[in-house]
Amino acid sequence: xxxxxxxxxxxxxxxxxxxxxxxxxxxxxxxxxxxxxxxxxxxxxxxxxxxxxxxxxxxxxxxxxxxxxxxxxxxxxxxxxxxxxxxxxxxxxxxxxxxxxxxxxxxxxxxxxxx
Amino acid sequence: xxxxxxxxxxxxxxxxxxxxxxxxxxxxxxxxxxxxxxxxxxxxxxxxxxxxxxxxxxxxxxxxxxxxxxxxxxxxxxxxxxxxxxxxxxxxxxxxxxxxxxxxxxxxxxxxx
Numbered sequence: 001x002x003x004x005x006x007x008x009x010x011x012x013x014x015x016x017x018x019x020x021x022x023x024x025x026x027x028x029x030x031x032x033x034x035x036x037x038x039x040x041x042x043x044x045x046x047x048x049x050x051x052x053x054x055x056x057x058x059x060x061x062x063x064x065x066x067x068x069x070x071x072x073x074x075x076x077x078x079x080x081x082x083x084x085x086x087x088x089x090x091x092x093x094x095x096x097x098x099x100x101x102x103x104x105x106x107x108x109x110x111x112x113x114x115x
Numbered sequence: 116x117x118x119x120x121x122x123x124x125x126x127x128x129x130x131x132x133x134x135x136x137x138x139x140x141x142x143x144x145x146x147x148x149x150x151x152x153x154x155x156x157x158x159x160x161x162x163x164x165x166x167x168x169x170x171x172x173x174x175x176x177x178x179x180x181x182x183x184x185x186x187x188x189x190x191x192x193x194x195x196x197x198x199x200x201x202x203x204x205x206x207x208x209x210x211x212x213x214x215x216x217x218x219x220x221x222x223x224x225x226x227x228x
Contacts (some may be wrong), residue, residue, distance in 0.1 A: 005226070033216065042203050042218040043158065056215040087213055092216075102207055102216055103148065106157035 003024070004107035006091050012079050012113045020075045021110045025093030031055075032074040033104060034066055035046040043090055049074055078112075086114045117153065120219050121204055127225040134191040136222040138204030139184075148179055148205045148216070153165050161189075196228045 005024045013019050025032050031050040031073045034096035048056035050066035072093075078085055088111050092104035122137045138147070146165050150158040164171045164180045164187065170204040171178045191198055203221045 035218070036150060039155070042220040045209075045215055058215070069228055089159060092158075103160050103163060104150075104158070104205075105160070106215055108157045109125075109155075111155075 004091055004093050004105055006089075006107035006110050008110055010111045010113075012115060014115050015081055015083060017081050017114075018079050019075065019079075019112060021089050021091075021112075023074045023076070023091030023093075023107060025072050025074070026105055029093035029095050029105070030072050031093045031094045031102070032068055032072065033085075033094070034076045036042065036060075037088040037109070039087075039088055046076065067086060068091065081114045083114050087113060088112075106113070123201070123222060124220070125223045125225075127227065128194055130194060130196055130226055130228050131154045132194055132196050134224055134226070136189045136204075136224070138216075138219055140143075140204075140219075141185065143182075144206045146207050147187050148177075149176075149178060149188045149217070150203045150205060152201045152203065152221070154200075159213045161202075164166050178220070179186070191224075194224075194226045196226050198224060199211050199226060 007022045007080045033048040036044040037043045045058035046060050048068040053070045066076045088109045090109045092106045094102050094104050095104055120139050126191045128134050148163045151161055152158045162173045162176055162178050164178050175192045180187045200223045201223050203218045203220045205216050
């Protein structure tokens with residue numbers, strides 16, 4: 001079985017542009033979470049989706065948005081890019097939204113550089 | 116603010132020694148997990164301990180949880196050079212959302228051959 005796949009793996013944008021990052025979860029996983037990881041820091045929670053509905057949101061501005069599709073894949077969109085948005089964006093999937101055991105399987109990430 | 120904080124931020128040991136990393140968190144949790152990350156790649160789940168458990172083992176890993184102190188420790192025994200990585204503790208958010216998994220800043224472990 002394929003793991004969590006993310007695309008693109010690397011991209012370079014300029015300030016003010018828009019970016020779309022994509023994630024395909026493990027087959028059978030209905031929950032997708034997005035994290036931002038700045039170099040040297042821990043992953044910061046952005047969004048969690050389950051069954052195409054937003055179930056959790058972190059402390060990020062409205063420039064960040066996401067959605068989940070019927071096949072459970074997901075997109076993260078960031079508008080009006082700032083230099084500080086440069087980071088590794090990680091997608092993680094889990095089998096279900098359940099009390100007590102949200103074990104995440106991560107993709108390799110999309111590294112965004114904003115110039 | 117992040118739920119968990121790891122200590123130390125960086126740790127360097129010789130191969131064969133044991134490595135201990137600590138994690139503190141602020142609010143009540145249902146579970147605590149430890150993840151590992153190699154060189155800016157995706158994180159890999161290592162072990163999960165539930166709030167009603169005090170200790171758990173998996174191979175060379177031993178995790179303890181003290182809910183009264185809101186702290187956990189990860190012990191890696193007989194370390195190997197391949198254990199060199201960053202280690203993160205992660206907790207599920209307090210009610211009403213159990214789904215947010217919040218990570219600490221991590222401990223960078225270097226195992227010297």
